[in-house]
Amino acid sequence: MSATRAYTPPRPEGAAGAVPPPVATSPDIAVRIEELTKLYALKGETVHALRGVSFEVPRGDYMAIMGPSGSGKSTLLNLLACLDRPSAGRYWLGGDDVSRMNDDELSYVRASRIGIIFQSYNLIQQLTVLENIEVPLHYLGRLNRNTRERCRELAERVGLGSRLGHRPNQLSGGQQQRVAIARSLVNDPQFVLADEATGNLDSHTTAEILALFEELNQEGRTLILVTHEDEVAQHAKRVLRLRDGLVQFDHLTENRVVAVPPPPPDEA
């Protein structure tokens, strides 16, 4: 595992035998990270969370970021999510350098170009399913009859068409995560960032969610999963492993498992 193989963008012919041909990738790059560095001052000591990380994510890619705790995984996630700014290096999102943007500009980027999914769903409890999906549009000021209709379609797309008026606490974990997925798609983002998205779910629900990710990717969406579970990472086309703030390796997944919807759980 220590051998680091240079990353080459997936080609239409397919990279590994078991991997089905990837969907048509557009030549443009969704994310480009150049020598990203992040320092923290912790009790007077400087902590190097990231020491210069570089990679590219082409459109339509399905990538897993892995790494043990302390590897800089969370820091990278925060930077990718535009919740934080790097100490050095550049972060190109689409064609824009977001590493130099101010707080308001970053907020706008988060609302308009990034879809984010959390381990603990992070739905707003007092809002209904539909309202939760609408939140990013609300902050973009794009909430109108058309976009609201789109929110409804997305809810149906993730299988929650009949629960639009429910509150998060009336839904199961899997259903809540589906709401979060719908919410992450509402602004038609450059990429969807999932942070341990299946960490709180049982294996059956995990399989469902991974199947949904697979579907989304096949529709051409760019996915970045941050996970520590190999079983989850196996579903991605590509794995990037961090160690001590550096990229340990970045390669295409061998023996990739293509998630398919699991059979409905046998209910007595």
Added chain:
Amino acid sequence: MFRTWLLALKSLTLHPMRSLLTILGIFIGVASVIWLLAIGEGISIEAQRQIQGLGATNIIVRSVKPPREKQMSSAGGGPVPYGLTREDHRRLIESVPTVVSSLRLREMRATFYHERWSMDGRLVGCSPEYDEMLGLEMDRGRFLTQQDLDETASYCVLADRVAEELFPGQNPIGQLVQVSQGEDFYKVVGVCKHREGTAAIGGSLEAQEFSRDVYIPLTALQARIGDFVMYRTSSSREGEILQLSQITLKVGSVEEVEPTADLVKSILKNHDYMEDVGVTVPLELLRQAETTRLMFMMFMGLIAAISLLVGGIGIMNIMLATVTERTREIGIRRALGAKRFDIVYQFLVETTLLSVVGGVTGILIGIICPWVVWVIRDVIVQNWNEEFYQSLPETFRIVNPVLVPLSIPLAFGIAVAVGVVFGLYPAIRAARMDPIEALRHE
């Protein structure tokens, strides 16, 4: 826009009790602004009514019993004459051109008798201008006339309670009343309607009660009783030599009041040594009352401001707790693209909503203030005895709160301002949070 408010409402209903208590703080503040201003206004209107009862164009000159050390021992140690004289009155009338009409009074304590009934009261010898200058209204019969005065007629007019006590169940008109001073009989020609007593207003005017008065022509009083009066009490006898108790001068217009008052004071300079005359100008009292009213309003405003401040601190307290509790939600919203301003705005909308609801309910309760005071008074009268009611402070019995229209927008404006000002700090604190930290918050 509307949506944001709706969402704020939703968030607030997550903790109905907490929101309710916060609203209560503002509610009390707003209601107290309106109530205090209404009560203040009622008190000041009452004061003005009383002063205006004295007549804004009147100048009242009263005899005052001089301090004992100024009463210079007369030879025999007997009573010393003091106060206004008929000469003073003549000089005033002759030398003050602006005086339109004048009223002379001589008052004394006396006991009135009719058959087996008797009553202690006040005998007032007066000139016939009395009823129109003091707004006395007749219940039956007529008041004294100039002719009565000219003829030194032994007629009298009774105040309402005198008539009730001396002539229970009878018509007093045409009957005779005996007066202890001079032991003479006077024929009743009229009975007055009830007239409210006045509180002491300042200057030389003490609190007065009018319902125990008996009015007779001034000339009759001078002829039958004279200036020298003995008051007999069980233990001592006290004499008094006094020609006139009061002279009221009426001028043509409000502008003439003050120059005339100055003139009157200079004419009466001969009384300065004895300090036995006091000049009261109702107009000045009105102005003083106005100043007092403003001070009173400021005082009330201060109290109301304090209660609003407390309400505001309540809002701040609750919102700080809310911000801490909803840290996670703030993190989520920030991660989904809310700008700092969006967060500030969201929390400001919530505090504004709280204070608007508190403000509106406060206004509703504030508006019914006069009615509430009326009901409380009514309940006390119905359920407790008369004595208890009479023992209550006069202010409570007499004053009717009057809503100050301005107080409603004022209170409402202050309520909203309090919501915004005290909500601002928690809102800014919420917006300043690091979204990463906020998301991690449990």
